[in-house]
Amino acid sequence: MMWKASLFLFLVVVAVVTSQRTSLDVALRHAYRPLRLLGLAFAGRSGDEAANVQRVRDAGKTQNSNARTRSLLQFCDAEHGPGRRSEQRPTSVHRLRPGDIDIIGGMGDSLTAGNGIFATNLVHVTVENRGASWSIGGQYNWRKYLTLPNILKEFNPNLYGYSLKDGLSTERSSRFNVAELAAMSRDIPYMAKVLVKRFEHDPKVNMTHDWKLVTLFIGNNDFCTDICFYPNPELTVSYHEQNMLKTYRYLRDHVPRLLLNVVPAPNLRFLANLSGLPPVCYSTLRFECPCLLGKTKAHLDYYERIMKRWIAKDYEIANMPEFNTETFTINVQPFSQFEDFPRTRTGQTDTRFFSEDCFHLSQRGHAAAANAIWNNMLEMEGEKSGFNPHLFEKFRCPTEERPFLITRVNSRSDFIV
Numbered sequence: 001m002m003w004k005a006s007l008f009l010f011l012v013v014v015a016v017v018t019s020q021r022t023s024l025d026v027a028l029r030h031a032y033r034p035l036r037l038l039g040l041a042f043a044g045r046s047g048d049e050a051a052n053v054q055r056v057r058d059a060g061k062t063q064n065s066n067a068r069t070r071s072l073l074q075f076c077d078a079e080h081g082p083g084r085r086s087e088q089r090p091t092s093v094h095r096l097r098p099g100d101i102d103i104i105g106g107m108g109d110s111l112t113a114g115n116g117i118f119a120t121n122l123v124h125v126t127v128e129n130r131g132a133s134w135s136i137g138g139q140y141n142w143r144k145y146l147t148l149p150n151i152l153k154e155f156n157p158n159l160y161g162y163s164l165k166d167g168l169s170t171e172r173s174s175r176f177n178v179a180e181l182a183a184m185s186r187d188i189p190y191m192a193k194v195l196v197k198r199f200e201h202d203p204k205v206n207m208t209h210d211w212k213l214v215t216l217f218i219g220n221n222d223f224c225t226d227i228c229f230y231p232n233p234e235l236t237v238s239y240h241e242q243n244m245l246k247t248y249r250y251l252r253d254h255v256p257r258l259l260l261n262v263v264p265a266p267n268l269r270f271l272a273n274l275s276g277l278p279p280v281c282y283s284t285l286r287f288e289c290p291c292l293l294g295k296t297k298a299h300l301d302y303y304e305r306i307m308k309r310w311i312a313k314d315y316e317i318a319n320m321p322e323f324n325t326e327t328f329t330i331n332v333q334p335f336s337q338f339e340d341f342p343r344t345r346t347g348q349t350d351t352r353f354f355s356e357d358c359f360h361l362s363q364r365g366h367a368a369a370a371n372a373i374w375n376n377m378l379e380m381e382g383e384k385s386g387f388n389p390h391l392f393e394k395f396r397c398p399t400e401e402r403p404f405l406i407t408r409v410n411s412r413s414d415f416i417v
Contacts, residue, residue: 036168045166046118047129047139055120060352061362063146063391076397078154083398085156089209092326093259094409097398099155101259102210103199104148104162105176106136107191108217112179113169116355117363122284125357128181130163134361134369135215135261136177138162146367146391148215151374160204161212176214184222186239189246196254211257215373216247217336219265219314223307224289233302237309244317252328259329259405263373264314266336268292269304274341274358276348281358288359311337319408329407335372335387342389353389367391378402380411 046052056062076083078099085099106112110128114137117129131139135148138159142150149162161176169178178195180187195214199205222240227233251258271289274281286293292303317323318330342350351358353365361369368389376384378396388394403417404410410417 036170043123043127046120046124046127047114047132047166052120052124053118056118056363059120061355061364063144063364063367075392075395076154081398082400082403083155090211093211093257093329094326094404094407094415096211096259096405097155097403098152098405100211101152101156101159101213103160103176103205103212104136104152105195105199105212105214106133106163106179106216107188107195107214108135108179109183109221110179110181110360111220112136112177112215112217113181114163114366115181116357116360117366119356119360119362122280122356125355125360126181127166128168129166129363130169130174130177131165132363132366133163133177133179134366135217135263135373136162136179137366139165145363147370148373151370152213182221182225183218184226185218185243188216188218188243189250192247192250196251199255208256211259212255213259213261214251214255215261215263215333217263217265219310220268222310223265223268223303224291226291227303227306228291233306234309237306237313240310241313241317244314248317248323248330252323252325255328257327259331259407261331261333261373261377262314262318263333263336264311265307266338267304267307267311269300269307270338270340271359272300274349276344276346277351277358280356281351281354284357285359288357324408329409331377331405331407333373333376334384335369335376338387342387350389364391371395377405380406381408 078084083098086097090096090100112133112135114129114133115127116125117132119125119127131137132145132147137145137147138149138153139145142154149159153159163175163177164173167173169180176195176198178191178198180191183191199207222236227236230236248260251260268289269292271285271292292300315332318332323330342353344350353362353368354360355362368387368391371391372385372387375394375396378398379385385394398404401417409415
């Protein structure tokens with residue numbers, strides 16, 4: 001176990017160093033891919049190994065397959081219902097049905113890259129199981145791996161852009177999942193440029209006519225590994241605002257017909273309240289979140305106030321008038337704003353939703369996140385539900401009264417369907 005823990009730390013350090021874009025990238029650009037592939041060779045492609053996936057399933061860390069999950073028709077009539085593809089391609093982002101989404105993309109950190117989804121040891125946490133990522137994975141189908149693309153594929157079988165399997169962001173199978181392990185807010189403007197370049201160079205993308213859905217989830221690493229090293233941590237909120245303004249304006253100006261989901265980072269104070277974890281997790285959590293774990297109450301109170309300001313800033317920026325047009329809008333999906341992680345009947349943290357490090361999510365956790373963001377996309381402002389550990393207990397569907405993906409415009413009482 002000790003050698004695995006040491007290798008885990010080494011691979012994480014390599015990944016962190018190579019995922020942050022700096023002036024060294026010009027000199028080391030040819031070493032980036034070999035270094036990451038070397039790490040992947042050490043760890044193995046955990047999600048592509050059937051025996052390993054079975055071990056994860058035996059541990060209860062994959063979604064349940066039961067009678068309720070056998071047919072999406074129990075929830076939504078994807079082929080003939082109100083969410084089906086429009087007869088004519090819409091010209092307004094506020095009249096998009098699920099079936100109208102042509103292209104899907106994802107931006108963020110390791111929780112979007114899919115790190116550790118199929119981990120059975122700490123080394124596997126460095127493996128990016130992108131095919132099963134909650135917001136951008138399209139491996140198999142929703143019955144096996146519930147993801148946002150696997151849901152949308154039922155409404156539009158020609159959906160394109162989702163990740164197909166384990167791999168680095170630079171591999172073709174990752175497609176439009178440009179998320180990187182250890183990414184922070186300051187990395188997102190560059191990440192947006194990478195995504196746009198991929199859109200523009202892919203012959204399967206019609207930049208002018210295709211409707212694109214991109215989901216952004218960022219902030220966890222800023223809170224966990226960055227904020228406490230600033231002389232004035234409160235300035236991080238302003239830096240984040242600058243990063244997001246730059247990102248949103250770039251996407252608005254360079255990607256015609258874009259619906260952008262923004263999922264705010266959770267208030268990570270909940271990490272300090274986890275209980276009943278495997279012993280190794282108390283070490284991995286302190287390693288992966290040194291700014292918040294093992295600190296005094298006064299320290300946590302201070303940083304929690306900053307986290308809350310950061311989250312509020314996400315809402316404020318997304319709702320600015322300049323980011324709401326007929327061909328571009330931003331929707332904040334707040335399912336991530338929970339106060340505590342799922343618990344068992346005995347009151348202990350339900351580790352079935354966690355990967356081996358108790359920081360990243362298992363496939364069970366990713367499926368629950370996919371269910372949650374799908375619900376949020378069909379729920380009105382002020383009525384959006386939170387993270388629910390019980391898969392399919394609530395699964396929203398478009399209705400005749402509200403057939404479109406909810407935006408700030410079509411949710412107004414005076415909007416005519």
